Amino acid sequence: MMDKNNNLVEARGLTFHFGSRVIFDGIDLDLQRGKVTAIMGPSGTGKTTLLRLIGGQIRPSAGTIHVDGHEVPRLSRRELFELRKRMGMLFQSGALLTDLSVFDNVAFPLREHTALPETMVRDLVLMKLEAVGLRGAQRLMPSELSGGMARRVALARAIALDPMMIMYDEPFTGQDPISMGVLVKLIRDLNEVLGLTSIIVSHDVAEASQIADYIYVLSQGVVVGQGTPDELHQSESEWVRQFMQGMPDGPVPFHYPAGDYAEELLSRGGGR
Amino acid sequence: MNTFQQLGHGALTAFQRLGRAHLFLFAVLAGVPSLLLRLRLLIQQLFSVGVLSLVIIVVAGLFVGMVLGLQGYNTLVDFGAEESLGVMVALSLVRELGPVVAALLFAGRAGSALTAEIGLMKATEQLSGMEMMAVDPLKRVIAPRFVAGVLSMPLLAAIFSAVGVMGGYFVGVGLLGVDEGAFWSQMQSRVDFNEDIMNGVIKSIVFGVVVTWVAVFEGYDAVPTSEGVSRATTRTVVYASLAVLGLDFVLTALMFGEV
Numbered sequence: 020m021m022d023k024n025n026n027l028v029e030a031r032g033l034t035f036h037f038g039s040r041v042i043f044d045g046i047d048l049d050l051q052r053g054k055v056t057a058i059m060g061p062s063g064t065g066k067t068t069l070l071r072l073i074g075g076q077i078r079p080s081a082g083t084i085h086v087d088g089h090e091v092p093r094l095s096r097r098e099l100f101e102l103r104k105r106m107g108m109l110f111q112s113g114a115l116l117t118d119l120s121v122f123d124n125v126a127f128p129l130r131e132h133t134a135l136p137e138t139m140v141r142d143l144v145l146m147k148l149e150a151v152g153l154r155g156a157q158r159l160m161p162s163e164l165s166g167g168m169a170r171r172v173a174l175a176r177a178i179a180l181d182p183m184m185i186m187y188d189e190p191f192t193g194q195d196p197i198s199m200g201v202l203v204k205l206i207r208d209l210n211e212v213l214g215l216t217s218i219i220v221s222h223d224v225a226e227a228s229q230i231a232d233y234i235y236v237l238s239q240g241v242v243v244g245q246g247t248p249d250e251l252h253q254s255e256s257e258w259v260r261q262f263m264q265g266m267p268d269g270p271v272p273f274h275y276p277a278g279d280y281a282e283e284l285l286s287r288g289g290g291r
Numbered sequence: 292m293n294t295f296q297q298l299g300h301g302a303l304t305a306f307q308r309l310g311r312a313h314l315f316l317f318a319v320l321a322g323v324p325s326l327l328l329r330l331r332l333l334i335q336q337l338f339s340v341g342v343l344s345l346v347i348i349v350v351a352g353l354f355v356g357m358v359l360g361l362q363g364y365n366t367l368v369d370f371g372a373e374e375s376l377g378v379m380v381a382l383s384l385v386r387e388l389g390p391v392v393a394a395l396l397f398a399g400r401a402g403s404a405l406t407a408e409i410g411l412m413k414a415t416e417q418l419s420g421m422e423m424m425a426v427d428p429l430k431r432v433i434a435p436r437f438v439a440g441v442l443s444m445p446l447l448a449a450i451f452s453a454v455g456v457m458g459g460y461f462v463g464v465g466l467l468g469v470d471e472g473a474f475w476s477q478m479q480s481r482v483d484f485n486e487d488i489m490n491g492v493i494k495s496i497v498f499g500v501v502v503t504w505v506a507v508f509e510g511y512d513a514v515p516t517s518e519g520v521s522r523a524t525t526r527t528v529v530y531a532s533l534a535v536l537g538l539d540f541v542l543t544a545l546m547f548g549e550v
Contacts, residue, residue: 074423103425114420117412128424131431176424 027052027184027216028073032082035068042068044240045082050233055210055217057231059224061262064237066220067111070186073218074108075099087183104132107177107185111192113169115161121148121172122157128179147175151205167198174205184216185209191223203230224263228252236262312508315429319437319507322430332435340401340436340503341443345450347400348393352451355392356458359383363459364467373463374473378481380459381452385482385491386547389452391539394498397444398531402506405436406527409510410520418511433507440506444499445492452491490546497542498535505531 028050035043042065050056058066071077072084075091084091089102115124125144129135135143148154151171161169170190177185187206191199207230210217221227227234228248236244236251236259244251244259252263261269277283326333363379409432412418418428456478463469482488506527513523 076419076422100425100427103423106423108420108423110416110420112416114416116417116420117415128426131424131426173420 025052026050026085027087028218029085030072030082033072033079033084034081035065035072035077036080037068041240043079043237046237046240046242048235048242050216050218052216053210053214054232055207055219055230057219057221057227057234058237059221059227059234059262060237062222064239066222066237067188069237070108070188070218070220073186074103074106104128104180105183107180107182109170109173109177109185109187109190111189113161113166113173115164115169115173115176117161119161120157121153121159121161121164124161124172125176125179128176132180143179144175147179148172150178150209151175152201165198167194167201170194170198170202171205174209178209178213178215181213182215184218187217187219187221189221190219191221191226199226206230224265228263238262308512311512312504315508315511316504318429319433322427322434323438325430326434326438329435332431333438336435336439337443340405340439341447344397344400344443344447347396348447348451349454351392351396352389352454353458355388355451356380356384356455356460357462358458359388359455360459360462360467364463364469373467373469375477376459376463376469377456377474377478380463381456381478381482382487384452384455384459385487387491387539387543389455390448390491390494390498391535393448393451394444394495394502394535395532397440397447397499398502398506398528398535401440401443402502402527402531403524405440405503405506406510406513406524407520409433409436409507410513410515410523413511413513414515414517414520433511437503437507440503441496441499444502445495448491448495448498490542493546494539494542497538501534501538502531505534 026049028048030046030048032045032047033043034041034045048058058069060066068077072079073086073091075094078092086102086106089098091099091102094102115121116127119127122144125147126140129140129143133140145154145157148157151174153168153171153175156164156168156172161172164172174185190202190206194202203226206217206219209215219227219231228251231248234244234246234248234251235242238258244254244256244262246254251259254260254263258270260266267273359380360376363376363383364373367373367376367379409418412428412432418432421428421431460474464471464474509523509527509530510520513519
C-alpha cells in the first residue's frame with residue numbers, strides 16, 4: 020500500500036495512444052484524498068479519457084495509475100469491479116437507465132451489490148435523493164427530467180454506495196446559471212460532508228476555480244500548468260493565461276492546422 | 292489506398308469483427324447461469340422480445356397458410372390429389388416456412404429492436420455507466436435479451452406453423468371444398484414427429500441463436516452515434532436474414548438431403 024503520502028490517485032508517466040494519435044504523453048498526477056481536484060484543458064485534450072483510465076475502462080499504453088494503492092491496469096476484472104464499487108462516476112449525460120424511474124435508478128447499485136432488505140433500500144434512496152434535493156421527483160422517469168435534474172439524480176446514484184471518490188465528467192456543460200450554481204454547491208458540500216475525494220474534468224474555468232483545491236491544466240498530451248486556482252490565475256505561462264482568461268488566440272492557435280490559405284484558394288482543387 | 296489494400300483491409304476488418312462476435316458470445320454465455328437467480332429480468336425480456344412479436348407472427352402465418360392452401364390446391368387438383376392438401380401445407384410449414392419465415396420476421400421485428408435499444412444504451416453511456424457501477428452489462432443487459440430471443444424463436448415458429456395450418460384449412464376445406472376428413476387424416480398419417488416436426492424445431496432453435504446473437508452483438512458493437520446505431524440496425528436485419536437463409540440450406544441438406 021502506498022500510504023506514505025496522502026494521494027488517492029497517482030499517475031506516473033501516463034501515456035495513451037489512440038491509434039497513431041497521442042492523447043497523453045507521460046503525464047504525472049497526484050490527486051490528494053479529501054480534496055477537490057480539477058483537470059482542465061480545451062475540448063479534445065482527452066480529459067474524459069483520463070477518467071476512463073482511472074476507472075480502468077481502458078488501459079494506458081505506458082506508465083502507471085494507482086488508485087488507493089491498487090495499480091488499476093493490472094487488476095483482474097473481479098478486483099476492478101470491487102474497486103469500482105468504491106468509485107462513483109458522473110457522466111456528462113447522466114447515463115441514467117432510461118427504463119427505470121428516478122427511484123429505481125438510485126436503488127440500482129444498492130440492489131445490484133447489496134442484499135439489503137427493500138425497506139432499507141428505500142430509506143437509503145430517499146436519503147440520497149433528499150441530499151440532492153430531488154426526493155419529490157422519485158416517481159419520474161429520466162425522460163421527464165431536465166438536464167440539470169438528470170445530473171443530480173445521477174449524483175445521488177453515484178453516492179448510493181458511499182464511495183471514496185467521485186469523478187465528474189464535465190458537470191457544468193450545458194447548464195443554466197441556476198442549476199450550475201446548484202451543482203457547484205452540491206459538489207463542494209458532498210465532498211465535505213461525505214469526506215469524498217472529487218475529481219472534476221471541466222473546461223469551465225470560473226466554476227472549476229470556485230470549488231477546486233488544486234487544478235491541473237492539460238493540453239496536447241502534457242500537463243502545462245498546475246497549482247491552486249490562485250496560483251494559476253497569477254501564472255506566468257502564456258499558455259495557462261490564455262486558457263484561464265479565455266483568449267481566442269495565443270499559444271493555442273485559433274486555426275486548425277492547415278496548408279497555405281492563398282494557395283488553397285487559388286488552386287483549382289476538384290473535390291477532396 | 293489501392294484496390295488490393297482496400298480488399299485486404301476489408302477482409303481483416305471483417306475477420307476481426309467475426310472474432311469479436313465470438314468472444315462476445317462466449318462472454319454472454321458465461322453470464323447465462325447467473326440469470327437463473329434473476330428470472331424477473333428474463334421474464335421482462337421474454338415479454339418484449341417474444342410476446343410483442345406475436346401479432347406479426349400470427350398474421351403472417353395465417354396469410355402464408357392461406358396462400359399455400361390456394362397454390363397447393365391448384366397444383367394438386369390437376370392430379371386429382373387435392374386430398375393431400377393437408378399434408379402439403381403441413382410439411383411446407385413445419386419443415387421450411389415456419390422456421391424460416393418466422394425467423395425472418397423475428398429478425399425484422401425483435402432483432403432490429405434489440406440492436407437499436409442496446410446501441411442507444413451504448414450511445415447514451417448507459418452501458419459505460421453500468422460498468423463504472425461495477426455491474427457487468429453483458430450479464431445485466433445482454434444475457435437476458437439473448438436467452439429471451441433463443442427461447443422465443445422456436446415457440447414463435449411453432450405458432451406460425453400452427454396458425455398457417457389453420458389458414459390452409461380455411462382456404463382448402465372452407466373455400467375450395469377439400470374433404471375435411473382427408474385433409475386432417477392424411478396430415479396425421481404422413482407428418483412424422485421426429486423427421487418433420489423435430490427437424491423444424493431444431494432449425495428454429497438454430498435460427499433463434501443466430502438472429503439474437505447478431506442482434507445483440509450489432510447493438511453492443513455499434514458506433515455510439517445516431518448514424519452508427521442506424522447502420523447497426525440495418526446490418527442486423529441484413530446479416531440475420533442472410534444467415535437464416537444460408538443456414539436453412541445447410542440444415543436442410545443435413546436433415547433431408549440423401550447425398
